[in-house]
Amino acid sequence: MKQATARVISNKCILPSGPHRTGKALASNLMQLYCPEIAQKAKPGQFIMVRCGDEIILPRPFSIHSATVDDIALFFAVINCGKGSQWLSMRQDNETVEIFGPSLGNGFLINPRTKNLLLVAGGMGLAPLCFLAQQAIREKRSVTLLLGAAIGPLYTERPENLLPPGIKLITATEEKYDKADYHGLITDLVPDYTNWADQVFACGPVGMYRAMAQIPELESKQVQISLEVRMGCGRGICYSCTIKTKQGLKKICQDGPVFNLDDIPWDELTDIV
Ligand SMILES: Cc1cc2nc3c(=O)[nH]c(=O)nc-3n(C[C@H](O)[C@H](O)[C@H](O)COP(=O)(O)OP(=O)(O)OC[C@H]3O[C@@H](n4cnc5c(N)ncnc54)[C@H](O)[C@@H]3O)c2cc1C
Numbered sequence: 001m002k003q004a005t006a007r008v009i010s011n012k013c014i015l016p017s018g019p020h021r022t023g024k025a026l027a028s029n030l031m032q033l034y035c036p037e038i039a040q041k042a043k044p045g046q047f048i049m050v051r052c053g054d055e056i057i058l059p060r061p062f063s064i065h066s067a068t069v070d071d072i073a074l075f076f077a078v079i080n081c082g083k084g085s086q087w088l089s090m091r092q093d094n095e096t097v098e099i100f101g102p103s104l105g106n107g108f109l110i111n112p113r114t115k116n117l118l119l120v121a122g123g124m125g126l127a128p129l130c131f132l133a134q135q136a137i138r139e140k141r142s143v144t145l146l147l148g149a150a151i152g153p154l155y156t157e158r159p160e161n162l163l164p165p166g167i168k169l170i171t172a173t174e175e176k177y178d179k180a181d182y183h184g185l186i187t188d189l190v191p192d193y194t195n196w197a198d199q200v201f202a203c204g205p206v207g208m209y210r211a212m213a214q215i216p217e218l219e220s221k222q223v224q225i226s227l228e229v230r231m232g233c234g235r236g237i238c239y240s241c242t243i244k245t246k247q248g249l250k251k252i253c254q255d256g257p258v259f260n261l262d263d264i265p266w267d268e269l270t271d272i273v
């Protein structure tokens, strides 16, 4: 793993506070970083480890939310009990942050024959799926994004600056919200799109994956999911991210974070957030 210094191009709060799987997100920030050496190698679904100041020993993992030739973007929740994300949210333009990369993990894989991609995002799970959508649209594939959140307008108000044009977006909120397309769980909508979709990609909480694993219409589909757990080193040394899969124990930072939905014995998972 190499260390790189990235310059902050911009760092803006783009969503208000709201519920988050860790408790509460104080905000969600979009951070643009200048770091060509990582941007040029980054693939959708990969992540970087970010050093969050001198007082926090372990770097924090964040998905690559989008990439150009020179820049990458991070889209992250500033969590109320999280020192790292709060430190990151306070970085000003032209400050630098230390990054461990190049981009880590396996990433999502689009089958060359795939025409139609169904993306399923739960809240902040939108972060890595935007980069995947960006690649798919560039390659002239069709993308439908099902985007769910606990409440509106969090995540579900069309975040124009996050999504590449050309995507079909359908939103759902668990609590009734007039501007959302659907009132209920985002996974309720998945069966409506399984005939259309050649491949399905998802990022969200484990509860969402458990629900997806129960959807009969997905049994014949290839479903790739990204697992976000607490990580120590991000490079295969500490074993803190080890997970049981049907192929044996795997390290999420190296073997993942992307796995096939049916590779994970969801009923046996108790110690994962
Ligand atoms: C591969 C990967 C990609 C990720 N991509 C993103 C992203 O794009 N955007 C984003 O907002 N977050 C992402 N995360 C989660 C992000 O790493 C954590 O939110 C971040 O490390 C929190 O750091 P902190 O210092 O603010 O909080 P900490 O002090 O580390 O933790 C605060 C509280 O949150 C809990 N917590 C920490 N990490 C997680 C987690 N992964 N899941 C559930 N609870 C957790 C802790 O148990 C603790 O209670 C990703 C995680 C992984 C593994």
Ligand code: FES
Residues within 6 Å of the ligand: 230, 231, 232, 233, 234, 235, 236, 237, 238, 239, 240, 241, 242, 251, 252, 253, 254
């Ligand atoms: S985070 Fe250390 S081995 Fe995966």
